[in-house]
Ligand SMILES: Nc1ncnc2c1ncn2[C@@H]1O[C@H](COP(=O)(O)OP(=O)(O)OP(=O)(O)O)[C@@H](O)[C@H]1O
């Protein structure tokens with residue numbers, strides 16, 4: 001379980017501090033997918049940097065299974081909003097990087113399965129600058145999945161993909177998740193994505209981000225979700241909540 005208590009973050013120096021998160025408190029249960037949704041600039045990426053151990057300058061208490069965040073010790077799969085690929089490594093090297101750092105023996109059939117499912121098997125020798133945004137994003141997804149993490153943190157991981165590819169990769173993610181039920185924090189701008197992928201949906205306020213509500217998603221894993229009344233009801237409710245928050249800005 002991840003426990004976040006009274007987490008506040010501000011960027012800048014002494015007199016010029018701009019708050020990004022304001023007393024965020026949440027318990028993230030193991031084995032669930034939490035989709036986080038909120039307006040641009042409300043602090044979603046900042047929240048993820050803290051869970052990933054990248055940003056350490058904050059107030060409050062953040063623990064994973066009772067211990068402080070330590071990316072050296074915990075197996076955290078991370079997909080950053082800007083993909084986070086190393087420009088001097090090719091696609092293959094970037095994709096296996098996380099697993100390699102952790103000295104994880106290569107599960108070659110699984111690695112090939114991921115490459116093939118993400119449609120990057122023909123790009124393995126290329127360097128990030130030779131890839132489109134969507135291709136880079138798929139390499140970042142491959143890297144996070146290949147690590148087989150205990151905690152998966154994803155910052156708008158499918159945002160650069162076309163609609164069809166996005167739906168395919170959403171399903172791939174759910175398929176992989178069902179096997180290991182990895183605890184996942186998934187940041188998105190999309191109400192549809194939040195409803196399709198999240199077992200829980202966390203709604204953030206505009207900046208500085210506060211949690212308005214944590215919703216048990218009744219739509220999670222419903223067959224034929226997008227054709228259901230429940231989906232329309234929840235979609236409407238979430239949109240209303242977000243637009244009300246927007247108007248307070
Ligand atoms: N390094 C930084 N220095 C100063 N301000 C920053 C820095 N990084 C982020 N901010 C500010 O902190 C706030 C939260 O940023 P953050 O990137 O966490 O938002 P976000 O919710 O992820 O936005 P988006 O949906 O656009 O990705 C914003 O106002 C942003 O301008």
Ligand SMILES: [Mg+2]
Nearest residue numbers: 044045081155
């Ligand atoms: Mg962001």
